[in-house]
Amino acid sequence: MLEVRHLSKVFFEQNDPQKPGLIALYDISLSVRRNEFVCLLGPSGCGKTTLIRIIAGLLPADRGEVLVNGNPVTSPGRDRCMVFQQFGLLPWRTVLGNVEFGLEIEGMGREERRDISRQYLELVGLKGFEDYYPHQISGGMQQRVGIARALSKKPDILLMDEPFGAVDAQTREQLQEELLKIWAKTDTTVIFVTHSIDESIYLSDRVVIMHSRPGRIKEEVAVELPRPRWEGDVKADPRFAQLRARVRESLRE
Amino acid sequence: MALNALEQQALVEINPSQAKPFRLTDYLRLVRAASVVLFVVLWEYFGRQVNPLFLSYPSAIVKACVQLLIAGEFQRQAIGSLGIYAVGLGAALVLGILLGLLMGRYRLAEYLLDPYVYALDATPRVALIPLLLLWFGLGAPAKIAVVFLSGIFPVLMNTFSGVRTVSGGLVDVGRAYGAGEGKIFTKIIMPAALPFIMAGVRLGVGRALIGIITAEMFTAVTGMGALLIRYSSAMATDKFFVPVIFLALLGVILSGAVEALQRRLAPWKETERAL
Numbered sequence: 001m002l003e004v005r006h007l008s009k010v011f012f013e014q015n016d017p018q019k020p021g022l023i024a025l026y027d028i029s030l031s032v033r034r035n036e037f038v039c040l041l042g043p044s045g046c047g048k049t050t051l052i053r054i055i056a057g058l059l060p061a062d063r064g065e066v067l068v069n070g071n072p073v074t075s076p077g078r079d080r081c082m083v084f085q086q087f088g089l090l091p092w093r094t095v096l097g098n099v100e101f102g103l104e105i106e107g108m109g110r111e112e113r114r115d116i117s118r119q120y121l122e123l124v125g126l127k128g129f130e131d132y133y134p135h136q137i138s139g140g141m142q143q144r145v146g147i148a149r150a151l152s153k154k155p156d157i158l159l160m161d162e163p164f165g166a167v168d169a170q171t172r173e174q175l176q177e178e179l180l181k182i183w184a185k186t187d188t189t190v191i192f193v194t195h196s197i198d199e200s201i202y203l204s205d206r207v208v209i210m211h212s213r214p215g216r217i218k219e220e221v222a223v224e225l226p227r228p229r230w231e232g233d234v235k236a237d238p239r240f241a242q243l244r245a246r247v248r249e250s251l252r253e
Numbered sequence: 254m255a256l257n258a259l260e261q262q263a264l265v266e267i268n269p270s271q272a273k274p275f276r277l278t279d280y281l282r283l284v285r286a287a288s289v290v291l292f293v294v295l296w297e298y299f300g301r302q303v304n305p306l307f308l309s310y311p312s313a314i315v316k317a318c319v320q321l322l323i324a325g326e327f328q329r330q331a332i333g334s335l336g337i338y339a340v341g342l343g344a345a346l347v348l349g350i351l352l353g354l355l356m357g358r359y360r361l362a363e364y365l366l367d368p369y370v371y372a373l374d375a376t377p378r379v380a381l382i383p384l385l386l387l388w389f390g391l392g393a394p395a396k397i398a399v400v401f402l403s404g405i406f407p408v409l410m411n412t413f414s415g416v417r418t419v420s421g422g423l424v425d426v427g428r429a430y431g432a433g434e435g436k437i438f439t440k441i442i443m444p445a446a447l448p449f450i451m452a453g454v455r456l457g458v459g460r461a462l463i464g465i466i467t468a469e470m471f472t473a474v475t476g477m478g479a480l481l482i483r484y485s486s487a488m489a490t491d492k493f494f495v496p497v498i499f500l501a502l503l504g505v506i507l508s509g510a511v512e513a514l515q516r517r518l519a520p521w522k523e524t525e526r527a528l
Contacts (some may be wrong), residue, residue, distance in 0.1 A: 056429055076429050088426040090443045092519065102430040105440070153430075 001189055002032040002157055004053070005096035007064035009050055009215075024050040026214035028064070032157075037183060037190045039092040039200035039207050041247065047215025048193045049085075052161050055191065056082050057164040069158065081150035087142045095121065099149045103176065105189040106153075113152075123182060140171035145178070151186060158193045160182075164199070176202060177230045184228065197251070201243050202229060209250050221251050267336035309491035310374075315497070317491040327480070327495065334465055336395055341400025342461040348459065349408030352449060356409075357416025358442060374406040378464060382471050396468040396476075403464025407456035414450025418443055451515035458507045466500065 007028040024047040032038050040048040049101050055066050066073040068080065068090040080090075081102065082109040089098050089168040096117055121127060124144040134142050143163055150158055164172045176199060183190060185209035200207045207221045223243060225234055234240055256264060278282060294312050300310025309317075321327040355362040356370075382399055389395035419442050427441040443450075469478020477496045484493040 058425055058428055076431055078431060082426075082429040084426065086422060086430075088422055090423065090426070090444070099393070101426075101440075103429075105430050105432045105436060124476065149430075240514070 001034040002030075002067060002172045002191070003067040003070075004028055004030040004051075004055070004068070005064050007051070007054065007061050007066065008173050009047070009054065009059070009062050017166075018229075022048075023214035025061075026216045028215075028217055030208060030217065032189060032191065034156075035187050035189055036206065037192065037204045039204040040191065040193045040210060041195065041197065041200040041219075041251070042205050042210030042215075043212055043251070044109060045215075046196075046210040048210050048213065049161055049219075051210075052159050052191060052193050055157075056080055056159050058082075078153050079156040079161055081153050081155035081157075083143070083146045083150050083158065083160040083163045087134070087139070087166070088139045088147055091134055093128065093133075095126060095132050095134070095137070095145050098134065099152055100148055102143055116152055117148070120152045123151070123185075124148045125178070132171060138171070139167045139177055141169060143175065144178075147182070151182070151188075155188060157189045157191060158189065162193050162195070165194070172199075174193050179203065180228065180230055197244055198235065198249050201225070201247065207243075207247055209247065218253070221247055221250070229237060233240040257274060262381070264468075269399025272397045284496060286430070288325060297320025304340060305490060306488050307490065309494055317489075318495045321492060321495055327499075330476050330480050332501065333497075334469065334478070335508045337396045337476070338400055338461060338465045341397040341464070342404050342458065344397070345401045345404030345457055345461060346408055349405040349453070353409045353450070353453075354416055354438070354442070354446075357413045357419075357446070358438070363413075370409060373402070374410065378403050379467055380505045385468075386471065391472045391474055395472070399468035404457040404461030407452070407460055408453040411456070411511040412450045415446030415453075416451070419445040421509050423469055447519045448515065451511065451519060453513070455511040458511055459504060462500065462504055 008023075008132065009023055009025040009250055010020050010023050011022040013019040028047075028051060029102060032166060036157075039049060042048050049213065050059065054061050054072065057073050057080065060074075068077075068097075073080075076082075090101065093101065096114065100113045103116060105107060108116075109140075109215075118130065124147055126141060126144055128149065129141065132147035134145070137145075164175050167175065188205075191205060192200075201223055204223055207223060209218045209221065210216065211218045221243065225237065225243075273279075273309060278398045297312060300308055300313075305313070317476050318327075352366065352370075356366055357363070372445070378399065381402065382395075385395045385398045385402075389398060423439060423441050423445055427437045432440060465476070466478045469476035470482055471478075473482045480496045481493065484490075484496075484497075
């Protein structure tokens with residue numbers, strides 16, 4: 001479904017375009033199955049955001065390629081939708097208007113896109129908030145809008161760049177659980193960037209651990225905890241603790 | 254927001270005292286109105302003690318105003334000034350916004366144009382008036398040029414910095430959802446920069462008003478500026494105040510209108526500020 005082959009990316013100094021400043025990604029290869037939930041985990045500066053931006057088609061790579069369903073990625077496409085760290089909502093649009101944005105860009109008619117947007121707002125639990133502006137609702141609710149906007153285009157791959165990094169801890173847990181429920185309903189593939197070990201284990205089928213300087217994949221850890229994970233206390237499962245210890249060890253090396 | 258049952262109960266218990274001590278800050282609008290009334294009354298009283306050559310007083314100005322209106326002279330000149338103002342300002346707004354958008358979005362446009370923009374903006378416009386009169390004569394075209402040059406830069410500069418401060422994040426959102434360059438402009442950059450653009454328009458409206466009066470005072474042939482020169486040379490101080498007050502009111506009204514428009518077009522900014 002998603003194939004990343006020998007991807008490398010170098011950033012140059014802002015004030016000296018000739019001078020290489022950072023090797024953000026070095027020879028990254030990764031393969032993701034349909035309907036898989038993969039977390040990219042690593043410290044700041046390990047290139048995980050760069051990687052997801054290249055997959056999104058927002059950034060060109062210097063070497064290597066990204067294939068989605070066998071087709072090389074050169075620009076953003078409707079098969080991949082992105083959920084942003086700072087939510088990326090347009091402050092001049094209402095909640096409904098923000099969800100509609102993606103469908104509007106592709107030229108869908110007003111009535112149709114409103115209907116679809118309302119459905120997805122209901123899916124993320126925001127029915128009744130259609131006419132609010134982003135600044136009138138909480139951060140957690142704003143990110144639900146971001147998720148509804150991404151899902152409304154029915155992407156094959158949902159790209160999430162530290163989506164819950166900017167909300168408080170309680171909201172974060174709640175959103176994680178809701179994301180898993182939505183994912184179970186919609187059968188999309190998810191690539192999820194995070195720097196939280198617990199979050200990566202709780203959510204994913206596989207944790208891809210990245211290291212910095214140069215940004216590369218250190219190790220992949222399969223998470224074989226039973227699903228659904230929102231029932232009972234998965235985080236109290238001894239297997240969860242083992243995984244956490246293992247991932248932490250791998251990050252530390 | 255209505256209080257819930259628990260809050261109702263708490264309210265009874267707290268029993269906040271209803272009677273608040275008198276505070277002037279609770280009646281701010283009234284204070285403002287009283288200030289204006291007091292000013293007019295004092296002006297009327299002391300104005301009458303002064304030689305009318307130097308200072309007139311409100312009732313005399315009202316009388317002069319009625320005279321001028323009956324004679325029709327004032328309306329004629331005002332309409333002439335406003336027409337020129339509208340044309341010059343319209344051109345300044347259109348071109349200012351357009352160039353500001355281009356320079357803000359494209360580095361190439363910025364580096365091509367910014368030497369002229371900064372140089373012209375830094376030049377006091379009044380210094381250019383003699384040259385413009387030489388080129389365009391004493392008629393309308395020279396005045397339109399002055400109004401245009403006075404109004405364009407605040408609009409251009411604000412649009413430019415507005416576009417520049419549109420976070421790259423929002424442009425990325427547009428691109429990630431498949432927007433091409435055209436839709437990035439219309440659906441991301443323009444709405445995001447709108448509060449800045451409107452702030453520029455508000456400044457431009459004021460500067461252009463200064464521009465038209467300055468130009469008319471230079472040529473001293475027609476318009477509000479010409480009336481100012483004419484009445485002051487004739488030492489008709491009461492009449493002199495009529496265009497002055499008219500211009501003050503016009504400035505306030507225009508600026509208020511732009512602000513109202515801004516609230517309509519960009520309501521999110523307004524409520525954000527309130528938080």
